[in-house]
Amino acid sequence: MIKKILIANRGEIAVRIMRTCREMNITTVAVYSEIDRSSMHVRYADEAYCIGSPVASESYLVIDKIIEAAKKSGADAIHPGYGFLSENAAFSERCKKEGIIFIGPDAYAITTMGDKITARKTMIAAGVSVVPGTTESIVDEDKALEIVKEIGVPVMIKASAGGGGKGMRLVKRIEDVIPSLRAAKSEAKAAFGNDAVYIEKYIASPHHIEFQILADKHGTVVHLFERECSVQRRHQKVIEESPSCLLTPEVRYKMGAAAVAAAKAVNYHSAGTIEFIVDDNLNYYFLEMNTRLQVEHPVTERVVGVDLVKEQINIANNLPLSFKQEDLMQSGHSIQCRIYAEDTDKNFMPCPGTIQHVREPHGFGVRIDGYVFEGFEIPLYYDPLIAKLIVWGKTREETISRMRRALYEYKITGIKTSIKFLARIMDNPVFISGNYNTHFIENNKNELFAKIEQDELHMDIAAMVAFFDYHTTFKKQEICTKKCLEMNEWKAYGRSAGMNRL
Numbered sequence: 001m002i003k004k005i006l007i008a009n010r011g012e013i014a015v016r017i018m019r020t021c022r023e024m025n026i027t028t029v030a031v032y033s034e035i036d037r038s039s040m041h042v043r044y045a046d047e048a049y050c051i052g053s054p055v056a057s058e059s060y061l062v063i064d065k066i067i068e069a070a071k072k073s074g075a076d077a078i079h080p081g082y083g084f085l086s087e088n089a090a091f092s093e094r095c096k097k098e099g100i101i102f103i104g105p106d107a108y109a110i111t112t113m114g115d116k117i118t119a120r121k122t123m124i125a126a127g128v129s130v131v132p133g134t135t136e137s138i139v140d141e142d143k144a145l146e147i148v149k150e151i152g153v154p155v156m157i158k159a160s161a162g163g164g165g166k167g168m169r170l171v172k173r174i175e176d177v178i179p180s181l182r183a184a185k186s187e188a189k190a191a192f193g194n195d196a197v198y199i200e201k202y203i204a205s206p207h208h209i210e211f212q213i214l215a216d217k218h219g220t221v222v223h224l225f226e227r228e229c230s231v232q233r234r235h236q237k238v239i240e241e242s243p244s245c246l247l248t249p250e251v252r253y254k255m256g257a258a259a260v261a262a263a264k265a266v267n268y269h270s271a272g273t274i275e276f277i278v279d280d281n282l283n284y285y286f287l288e289m290n291t292r293l294q295v296e297h298p299v300t301e302r303v304v305g306v307d308l309v310k311e312q313i314n315i316a317n318n319l320p321l322s323f324k325q326e327d328l329m330q331s332g333h334s335i336q337c338r339i340y341a342e343d344t345d346k347n348f349m350p351c352p353g354t355i356q357h358v359r360e361p362h363g364f365g366v367r368i369d370g371y372v373f374e375g376f377e378i379p380l381y382y383d384p385l386i387a388k389l390i391v392w393g394k395t396r397e398e399t400i401s402r403m404r405r406a407l408y409e410y411k412i413t414g415i416k417t418s419i420k421f422l423a424r425i426m427d428n429p430v431f432i433s434g435n436y437n438t439h440f441i442e443n444n445k446n447e448l449f450a451k452i453e454q455d456e457l458h459m460d461i462a463a464m465v466a467f468f469d470y471h472t473t474f475k476k477q478e479i480c481t482k483k484c485l486e487m488n489e490w491k492a493y494g495r496s497a498g499m500n501r502l
């Protein structure tokens, strides 16, 4: 039985994993970069090891350093959390070689699902419907054009190695297909070191609905129902809820079965998520599988009543799942808001800085998964997620009211956060109606964003933030850090030019 777990992560997810370990009487080991020395996950853990510089490619992403810390500490297992090394097949394999239990799936499942083209092919073979499009990496442009003519524009050109909302392009006109294909290929090569791209039909009025699954090492796979993740900005999730307003019991049943089939197709074990895109007519298509714990996993925990980290640890211990599909049900409703250190009115520009004061919401039905405290400086090296606010209610209406109340109580000073923006969403009639799709933020921008003058300097900063975002995702942290420093210079320039509202 696992007695000591090293958590190869930081921030809220590292703390969240350690909480379950503590409940299970498992000793925890933190790893941290130099800038995270006083971070909450280091304070919470039983032991902690410094693994290098703040740049993730020199610390949290270095397999050798993580393994060394695991050996030094005598940890018998590693939990990767999300991001960083969580979907790195080589890391899963290396743990196995070193005799350390990886709390996650085998390298085979990670590799198969990590490459979108291979994942599509595997799903087709397993009888799971995928978005209509190409099944191979595109080499012949004329052939690709033929396929686009068949399925009709608009289409999405996607990088096989893409992720995190990056590496996809919407093409609306036939004449743009070939130039876009060429640009997408060279972008994919530069960003992911792999130029394989494929084409997918663009689903009009798309809903992003995903299914949580749990699979043990004895062949049992169950799903824990859906999460509706259609409130997105730049293809990244902002608010998640369960159940989804869109699904009927019949479609939910079919999608759950498809999710289980998808996991079985790659001999999956541990927790995983099957993402689907669903149109207004409730046609659903496999998008991808995330072979790890998701940021939004707490909404499922709240409505299904299962601690997903505990289940992951039990599965890693070779235990069979302690429940069957028919034992699981959705009870009530849950919504999660992601609280970011960012300026939502300035194109969601990350705003790391020092927390002066924080007052978190409490009370019935409220859960906070966070890691910041007064005086903590949010480093600019990592994702600016401060906390996740998860609420539960008997009905969706009650849950929205509770979320509104919790956001009212939530006070953070010293930095800009997304709290007010999230509160505006809770008041938005379209969100309240439940009848929204992935275009929600874009379609309601006049109500959701404060009206600000878009001057030239602001546009430049927005462009730089997009650049920052791009490089963080692509793990080129050195460039990202350099750009951040330049960004500070820009701010100084802006101030000296009398534009101190930046």
Ligand code: ADP
Binding pocket: 131, 156, 162, 163, 164, 165, 166, 200, 201, 202, 203, 204, 206, 208, 232, 235, 275, 277, 287, 288, 438
């Ligand atoms: P990533 O791996 O980068 O997260 P996904 O394939 O999961 O990429 O897609 C992310 C988001 O992009 C989806 O949630 C959806 O909003 C949008 N999207 C992706 N594919 C399509 C499509 N074929 N039609 C419409 N929207 C899409």
